[in-house]
Amino acid sequence: MNTTSTSLEQVAELERKYLLPTYNRYPVVLERGKGVFLYDTGGNRYLDFVSGLGVNALGHAHPRIVKAIRDQAAKLVHVSNLYYHQYQGPLAEKLCRLSGLNRVFFSNSGTEAIEGSIKLARLAGHRVGGEAKCRLVALEGSYHGRTFGALSLTGQDKHRKGFEPMLEGVTFVRQNDLESLRSAVNDQTCAIVLEPIFGEGGIRECSVEFLQECRALADKHRAALIFDEIQCGLGRTGTIFAFQTFGVTPDIVAIAKPLAAGLPLGAFIAKEDFASAIAPGQHGTTFGGGPLACRVALEFLAIVEEEKLLERVSRVGAYLQEQLRALTEKRGAAKEVRGRGFIQGIQLDIPARPIVDEALAEGVLFNSTQDTVVRFLPPFLLEEKHVDKGVRVLKKLLGKKRKQV
Ligand SMILES: Cc1ncc(COP(=O)(O)O)c(C=O)c1O
Numbered sequence: 001m002n003t004t005s006t007s008l009e010q011v012a013e014l015e016r017k018y019l020l021p022t023y024n025r026y027p028v029v030l031e032r033g034k035g036v037f038l039y040d041t042g043g044n045r046y047l048d049f050v051s052g053l054g055v056n057a058l059g060h061a062h063p064r065i066v067k068a069i070r071d072q073a074a075k076l077v078h079v080s081n082l083y084y085h086q087y088q089g090p091l092a093e094k095l096c097r098l099s100g101l102n103r104v105f106f107s108n109s110g111t112e113a114i115e116g117s118i119k120l121a122r123l124a125g126h127r128v129g130g131e132a133k134c135r136l137v138a139l140e141g142s143y144h145g146r147t148f149g150a151l152s153l154t155g156q157d158k159h160r161k162g163f164e165p166m167l168e169g170v171t172f173v174r175q176n177d178l179e180s181l182r183s184a185v186n187d188q189t190c191a192i193v194l195e196p197i198f199g200e201g202g203i204r205e206c207s208v209e210f211l212q213e214c215r216a217l218a219d220k221h222r223a224a225l226i227f228d229e230i231q232c233g234l235g236r237t238g239t240i241f242a243f244q245t246f247g248v249t250p251d252i253v254a255i256a257k258p259l260a261a262g263l264p265l266g267a268f269i270a271k272e273d274f275a276s277a278i279a280p281g282q283h284g285t286t287f288g289g290g291p292l293a294c295r296v297a298l299e300f301l302a303i304v305e306e307e308k309l310l311e312r313v314s315r316v317g318a319y320l321q322e323q324l325r326a327l328t329e330k331r332g333a334a335k336e337v338r339g340r341g342f343i344q345g346i347q348l349d350i351p352a353r354p355i356v357d358e359a360l361a362e363g364v365l366f367n368s369t370q371d372t373v374v375r376f377l378p379p380f381l382l383e384e385k386h387v388d389k390g391v392r393v394l395k396k397l398l399g400k401k402r403k404q405v
Contacts, residue, residue, distance in 0.1 A: 033060025057258035059379040068299040087294035103275035106289030110230035111145030111258035114268035121224040124277035125190025135169040143200035145396030185217040191224040202370035203338045203345030211248040224251040236343040238314035253284040259302045310382040317341035323391040345373045
């Protein structure tokens with residue numbers, strides 16, 4: 001492996017001096033990418049199972065995305081939401097057609113899509129049940145982002161600690177616990193908010209039965225069922241929306257990560273019954289839904305369709321699952337495989353971060369979450385041979401750990 005220590009040390013030193021110390025980065029300076037590979041400043045190549053945390057679904061430097069960005073950047077990058085441009089309407093139409101929902105609001109990030117979703121649910125709640133219909137139900141162990149609304153719905157103390165007080169009126173229930181859900185939802189509930197598959201929370205799926213009960217309770221109490229598909233949506237489960245995989249349709253769905261192929265763009269899409277609760281001036285954004293991001297998002301969706309990438313996610317995702325399951329059968333540190341398609345995790349009974357650190361040195365990028373889970377969010381371009389390489393490295397490192405114990 002070529003040494004990149006000089007530039008790594010310089011880059012790290014400057015960041016240590018001038019950045020808020022919020023991140024604990026891996027020791028690599030990435031310079032460029034092509035397809036499912038990334039390259040550092042020393043020219044070392046890495047196979048990417050992370051996709052920039054679920055963003056680079058088309059891998060790196062996809063020629064059609066490069067062309068769309070170049071072309072649009074030379075024409076118009078930003079106009080604000082004071083004026084029309086050619087791409088926001090068609091992108092909204094496309095997302096409505098794909099989801100079966102009715103109206104879209106574009107944001108810059110996933111967190112903002114969650115904020116907008118709960119604001120809309122509050123407006124709709126107040127309309128049918130007055131001021132008291134404002135309460136939110138969310139899940140223990142969930143992750144929805146870092147702003148106060150999203151953080152207040154995030155069911156993990158480690159993210160909330162030190163920032164209290166949170167938004168009032170949030171009740172947490174255990175994932176897949178029907179009794180806990182039934183006792184939490186009532187006529188004062190304006191929304192039930194959940195990730196169909198926990199991402200940061202360790203790749204844990206909601207059961208279909210649990211999602212169906214959420215749907216029934218939301219209908220009964222005239223509350224919004226909000227799905228956070230920021231990590232699990234837009235193709236990762238093998239359908240364009242994760243809710244299509246589970247067969248339960250929400251009233252509002254929040255998306256972001258891969259939507260504009262690496263440019264910041266989020267959105268929430270709502271059924272008319274909820275969308276009609278908002279009026280001009282009640283919500284807004286300066287950057288959200290700009291011409292560059294929207295045009296690139298249209299290109300992203302076209303590529304997913306034309307290159308039949310959802311089929312690939314299902315096929316290669318099943319292969320990945322099979323290979324990971326084989327690792328758990330060896331009765332070593334790997335205990336369980338969770339998730340599906342290109343959102344999967346392997347539960348270890350040892351810390352995951354050292355495995356991820358060592359995989360980097362072997363030229364493979366994995367990610368760890370919840371201390372003991374190795375998470376896989378690869379680009380949709382991944383093939384079986386890439387799975388073989390990743391699993392080979394994982395197997396070797398898990399074997400090494402066993403010997404050290
Ligand atoms: C499920 C989920 N919701 C919300 C967010 C927040 O999105 P962003 O970081 O784009 O604000 C994330 C980010 O990882 C996420 O995975």
